Amino acid sequence: MLTADLVSARKRGGELVLVPLDAQARVRAVALAGRLIEAVASRVGSTRDDVDAAIEAVEVGPREHRLRDGLVKLIEDRSVFDPGDDDPEAIRREVFTRASIRRSSLGPGERLDRDEVLAEIGARRGRSREAIDAALFADLRGAHRLVAFDRLSAEALVSFYEHAQAQAVLLRAVKVTADVRCATAGALRALFRRLKFLQLLYTVIATESGHRVVIDGPFSLFESVTKYGLQLALVLPALEACDAWRVEAEVRWGKERAPLVFRLSGEALPGRAHVPDLPDEVRALATSFKALGTPWRVSPSTDILDLPGVGLTVPDLAFDLGAGKSRRRVYLEVMGYWSRDAVWKRVELVKAGLRERIVFAVSSRLRVSEDVLAGDLPGALYVYKRTMSARAVAEKLDRLAGAETPA
Secondary structure, eight states, X not given: OOOGGGOOEEEETTEEEEOOOOHHHHHHHHHHHHHHHHHHHTTTTSBHHHHHHHHHTSOOOTTOHHHHHHHXXXXXXXXXXXXXXXXXXXXXXXXXXXXXXXXXXXXXXOOOOHHHHHHHHHHXXXXXXXXXXXXXXXXXXXXXXXXXXXXXXXXXXXXXXXXXXXXXXXXXXEEEEEEEEOSSHHHHHHHHHHHHHTTOOEEEXXXXXXXXXXEEOGGGSSSOHHHHHHHHHTTHHHHTTSSEEEEEEEEEETTTTEEEEEEEEEEOOTTOOOOOOOOHHHHHHHHHHHHHTOSOEEEEOXXXXXXXXXXXXOOSEEEEESOGGGOEEEEEEEEETOOHHHHHHHHHHHHTTOOSEEEEEEXXXXXXXXXXXXXXXXXXXXEESSSOOHHHHHHHHHHHHTXXXXX
């Protein structure tokens, strides 16, 4: 993924606009991409220093350095460098110790033979002198070897670069508002599941033409800005799977962090739809819950719970007790380290008359009491410290199984 400093954009009034490649610039970009790809592909097996030298040898125009750096970043993302299986620190210690002993025994005018020392250590380890020499500083970044490169065409790399620029802008977002329209419930669920999988802080409301998703950006937070920004940037492919989508992002751009608006829109791209797996902590909870052996059956939720005029929620898991008309279903939504405001929105949803029974699992770091959803309401808060307890969730389910849902 690109970083924000590799984006080619300009300010236009209060808006941030990507600088597109015109026909001539695109031809040059494809040619440059081809040379860079070939430079890296031909160096598989070489050290990173050798690969970097091959990249530096590719000539670029005076205004193409940012383009070159962006293409190189994407190429590096498709490259696998391996430091090897040796223990360079232990080998250095052994070589330097032996060299020190040999040097202390030298007579006047004698010089230490480096190759002899390396050969001696190699004999002890069953390795060649050359292998020991290469392993001495194999832990340095420049000594890592390129073992694999996922090659692609020059045209594909340039297209990838153009798309990655929009993602990189979102790394500087304060808030992102996305209006989406999905023709099927499955596509809409895929989008919401992606949002939850990435653990983004978002709210969703239904609109006349679809749904509006408001996502807090990394620059609205006080910590973990980089990690959260990467998660937010990864949501763009999910938006592109919707039939129509429009994004408006409030960003802080440049060294001065100037407030600007970034807009992007489009229609569905084939092959973009993807329903992600459950987040690790949710999958671990489901596994632990099954091991309890309770009468409850747990499965990933495929439902969207909507209370018109108030809001909606997308549960992670569904728990079923019994069957037929006597079946009781309780949902679970894991909110983890979301904002307190998001928790209060869920509380409001239950108190306003959400029909379904649901448990909201909330991190104790958000300083919210379980008492805010108590009594006979069909919703409950489960506050956990580090990891969720399957047994504690089961207790919440048992209580809610007897709660009456709104008519």
